[in-house]
Amino acid sequence: MTIRHRVGLAAAVAGSAIAGAVLPSVAHAADQSVLHVDNAYGSACSDAGSGAQDRPFCTVQAAVDAAQPGQTVQVATGGSYRESVTVRHSGLPGRPIVIKADIPYGMPQTILGIRSWDAGSKPAAHALVFSGVHDVTVSGFQFEAPQEGVLVQDADRIVVNRNTVLAGDPVFNGVPSSYPDPAPAVRITGKTTATTVSRTRVQGQGTVGIAVDAGVSGTVITTDLVVEGRTGGVVATDAPGTVVASNTFAGNCGNDVLLAGSSSGAAVTNNVITKLPAGSCTDEALKSAAGLSVSAGSVPGTKADYNSVVHAAGGVGYLWGGTPYTAASDFRATGQGAHDNEADPKFGFYSSDYAPRAVEGLTDAADATAPGMLDTDFYDHPRADHPAIANTGTGPGYYDRGAVELQDDTSVQLSAIPYATAGHPLNARIQTFYRTGWAPAGAKLDFGDGSTPVDVNPGSGLELDHDYPAPGTYTATLTATSRTGLVFTGIARFTFAPVGALRLNPQVSVADQATARVAFHDATSSPWPVARYAVDFGDGTAPVVTDGRTSPDGLTHDYGVGGYYTVTETVTDDHGRQATVSVQASVPGPQAGTPFTGYLGGPATQVGLFDNGRWNIDYGKTTGHVNERRAFGEPGDVPVVGAWENTCQCQLGIYRPSTATFGLQLRDGSVTAVRFGEPGDVPVAGAWDHNGHDQLAVYRPATGTLAVRHDDTSVTTLQFGGPGDLPVAGDWDGVHHAQFGLFRPGRSAGEPNTFLLRHDDGSVSTASYGVAGDLPVVGDWQAAGRTTFGIFRPGSHVFALSNAYVGRGDTVFTLYV
Secondary structure, rough: OOEOOOOOOOOOHHHHHHHHHHOOOOHHHHOOOOEEOHHHHHHOOOOOOOOOOOOOOOOOOHHHHOOOOOOOEOOOOEEEEOOOOOOOOEEEEOOOOEEEOOOOOOOEEEEEOOOOOOOOOOOOOOOOOEEOOOOEEOOOEEEEEOOOOOEEOEEEEEEEEEEEEEEOOOOEEEOOOOOOOOOOOEEOOOOOOOOOEOEEEEOOOOOOEEOOOOOOOEEEEEEEEEEEOEEEEEEEEEEOOEEEEEEEEEOOOOOOOOEEEEOOEEEOHHHHHHEEOOOOOOOOHOOOOOOOEOOOOHHHOOOOOOOOOOOOOOOEEEEEEEEEEEHHHHHHHHHOOOOOOOOOOOOOOOOOOOOOOOOOOOOOOOOOOOOOOOOOOOOEOOOOOOOOOOOEEOOOOOOOOOOOOOOOEEEEEEEEEOOOOOOEEEEEEEEEEOOOOOOEEEEEEEEOOOOOOOOOOOOOEEEEEEOOOOOEEEEEEEEEOOOHHHHEEEEEEEEEEEEEEEEEOOOEEEEEHHHOOEEEEEOEEEOOOEEEEEEEEOOOOOEEEOOOOOOOOOOOOOOEEEEEEEEEEEEEEOOOOHHHHHEEEEEOOOOOEEEEEEOOOOOEEEEEEEEOOEEEEEEOOOOEEOOEEOOOOOOOOEEEEEOOOOOOEEEEEEEEEEOOEEEOOOOOOEEEEEEHHHHHEEEEOOOOOOOOEEEEEEEEOOOOEEEEEOOOOOOEEEEEEOOEEEEEEOOOOOOOOEEEEEEEEOOOOOEEEEEEEEEOOOEEEEEEEOOOOOOEEOOOOOOOOOOOEEEOOOOEEEEEEEEEHOOOEEEEEOOOO
16 A cells, blocks of 8 residues: 655654555565464364464454564454454554454455443443554454444554444444443544554444544544444544545535544545435434534644535535535635535445446546555555546546545456266356446457457357366456456356266167178267267178268178177277277078088987087078077087987087097087097098997098998998098988988089989989089988988078978078077
């Protein structure tokens, strides 16, 4: 705070008090230790403590008693301290004791004092007392007491700044406090010098707002709101050198400023003195009293100028040396008030902040060089130059009269909340309000994420969405500027939680079993937009890739053959996150593999396809669907079916060409391994020994040799056929034992195949069936008691079984998984 003063008028004393007590630049950082006060629940306070932040004092009095020059008593803001505090220690010039509860005016202030809260109690008379001390500053409180809220007596260089004083009425809520007489809200008395009351709202609930008693000198009352006093605003009696500058007086009964007795050498400048709004005065004399009254003994050396005085109806504005003057134009006859006027500040009817409107003669019309003037106003706002009103003041020319400097009425508000929408999980819904004032220079919204700020047009409720790059806490800022150099800011803070994961739930359904066609169903849930889909159908074909605009939902794929496939979907969002999920698809369709036959579950022979260790068995041979699936063997094995034990039911077996080894699965689940033959041999089993179970045999196409292994491990051979022939074994004649045969494939496309069936007498019968490319199968398809033939066509996955041996049509079907 800077106070300008003219030479004389106790300037040296008053100026040094304010400058030394309030200017931060004067304080010595090394001496600014802090004593904390906090009586809130859970604060762990103690008046026997040190005043450290984690162990604060419980009472203001305890901290003030401990304070030394240069120390600060920091009181927790917003609380209530029901105590009467007396300051007993002094500071030093330039090193005051500071008692403060930092909070902007208009917010809930920290209350200090005791009112008559309970009937019959006698509260302390005062909230804060300075007696016999010097160099102490107090700020940030609301003082309440039945007598003087602040009492300064026999003290020097006391500064009361940025406070509220509601005191002086001995009756509270209709309950008397045992103090019979009303009192001023603030009293300065005794041999007190250089006291400053600044930026303080004083409401004289008992008598006047501020009383300056006889013997006091050099008091500065500046930039205060002195309002609603019962009998007056400021009364200085026999108090020379009093400065009353840049205050707003409103709604007071009686004189707003009264210099009584011999209060000479005073300065009353730049004040707004108005009876509006009218106070609740019951005494007509008080209602119409002069705004500025200076006794004859106070006229010498006193200056009054640059005041705006609005008198009450039927009253006068001035009483100078006992002579009344109704208006400023009349008052100029005294040689005073050359720049006074009657400009109405036009306070709002319900206004409690007493902010004026823009008014000629009041706005930009103060004497900035007058004693007691501050650089900032009651609310600590800077001095502002209204561009539409001519500067008629001195100095810079644009200081306003009164305690409240009219500010550019530009205003900004900003609100923002996370507002996720589809594909935009880090979207914020931002609402701006921008009202232009005196000289707008535009407004910009900074989203707080490093992106380029955007211009905001004037208006209310303007709404926009913005995508943020990552989870976290952001602060958006709306900043408006004016050509006068003022800056107005609105901020909004909000937090985004981490973005949810990509969620995939792919499904595969049958579209056409004849071609093993499937339909892929996508069920991706992605907080951010999808940039890429990739679907791998698991059959060795290249994955199907689409961009984020094209979902693979409904995509079809032909496998050609049925089976089990692993379908994998990989999804990437536009922030580079990726998720992969696989599903097992059982695809109905034509079955690939090596055909086999055998008595696996009934009197007729069943058929099936062996595919890399998976046995797919069809019992019906007409539906075309697999009835049972078994697992036995490994990729590369060749299927062999036979009755390995004395039973009519066959068991599974495999022949492993790489090692020329049979693996025979018995009924109890065990497996018997038998090494027989050489790599390249073709297995063939049959009931060669006529003893109720089958024996092993191999056929060597290169030499046309059939080798049969008997139960006693002996081997007999038979020469029959040649290169390209495939062995078959069955009961061609219905004699209840195996007979040998060959399948000779057609040599070129379309040429028929030939079955050569050898009988017990060595004769051979032949039959043509199928064409080149088919594979042979043999069995008793109709349970007629003897074996016949058929083919499997790998290209179309079709079985064709000849029923000519029973005089029926052939059985033709496709085997599906």
